[in-house]
Amino acid sequence: VALSAYQQAAATCPGLSWELLAAIGQVESGHGSANGASIGPDGLVSPPILGPPLDGSGAGGNTTPMPAGAWSGRWGVTGPWLQAVGPMQFLPPTFDAWAVDGDNDARRDPHDIDDAAATAASYLCGSAGRIDDERSALRRYNNSNAYADEVLAWAERYAAAPPLYVDESGDAAALLRSE
Numbered sequence: 001v002a003l004s005a006y007q008q009a010a011a012t013c014p015g016l017s018w019e020l021l022a023a024i025g026q027v028e029s030g031h032g033s034a035n036g037a038s039i040g041p042d043g044l045v046s047p048p049i050l051g052p053p054l055d056g057s058g059a060g061g062n063t064t065p066m067p068a069g070a071w072s073g074r075w076g077v078t079g080p081w082l083q084a085v086g087p088m089q090f091l092p093p094t095f096d097a098w099a100v101d102g103d104n105d106a107r108r109d110p111h112d113i114d115d116a117a118a119t120a121a122s123y124l125c126g127s128a129g130r131i132d133d134e135r136s137a138l139r140r141y142n143n144s145n146a147y148a149d150e151v152l153a154w155a156e157r158y159a160a161a162p163p164l165y166v167d168e169s170g171d172a173a174a175l176l177r178s179e
Contacts (some may be wrong), residue, residue, distance in 0.1 A: 001039045001112050002031045002087075009102060009117035015131035016124060021117055023154035024141065025087055032087035032113055039087070040160045043103055044113040051084030054091075061144075068089075075110055086110030088120045098123040 002025060003018070010018040025031045032039040034049050054063035065081065071092040072079030084091055090110050099108035102118030109115050124137040131137045134155075138148040 001041060001043055002117075005043060005102060005113045005117040006163075008114070009088075011101075012118065013121045013125035013129070013131060016121055016137075017155065017159070018154040019158040020134055020138075020151070021120055023151045024069070024120060024138075024156050025113075026154045027088040027147070027151050028084075029087040034087075037087075039113050042171075043112045044109070045087050045111045045113060048085070048086055048111045049089070050076050051089055051122040053081035053083055055081045086116045087113050087118040090116070090119065094123065097120055 001176065005020065006018040006021040006025065006135070010016045010021055022031070024165065028034075029037070029045075029049050032045045032049065033117060035047070037047055037049050039045050039117050048142070049111050052059040052062065054062040054066040056063055059172060068077050068079035068082050070136075071082060075085045075092055075095075077083050077085065077092060081089055085095065086109075089112070092110075095108075095110045098119050099110075100118035100122050101108050102116075104113035105112075107115070108119070110119070120141070125131055134152065135148050138151055139145075142148075
């Protein structure tokens with residue numbers, strides 16, 4: 001389900017590879033498996049994945065307190081601090097600004113891998129509508145060289161995998177777990 005979401009979302013943006021979206025998904029949430037979550041056949045991640053409260057404590061790398069404000073009670077954010085949401089770990093205002101209904105179900109949900117991957121593609125492509133420099137696009141997503149290095153390493157690993165690799169059951173899940 002995740003691989004399909006990454007592939008469909010990447011096709012919407014020139015210069016974006018599904019491998020880069022998959023790498024973000026790996027780094028952010030282990031493809032929707034963080035904290036015991038899993039992706040259902042409908043693309044919904046359950047239980048919802050929430051990042052640490054952005055209270056300025058340093059947990060998860062956050063050093064600037066970000067009050068939840070109007071986002072409290074939305075997408076699982078309970079406040080008083082913002083939290084990243086979903087398998088692609090968007091801050092709620094960012095998801096809301098760039099949200100795409102990736103599975104055409106008339107909802108935009110950061111906890112739906114189809115919507116999250118499509119929104120990530122939209123955000124990475126930005127107003128230019130294309131990606132010419134992956135590192136620059138990643139720095140928009142997370143302004144950290146260490147983050148960009150980690151994501152690009154995963155993207156290279158996925159790109160080097162055999163193109164039709166599937167596990168014994170016939171699904172592509174093993175590709176996303178490749179080491």
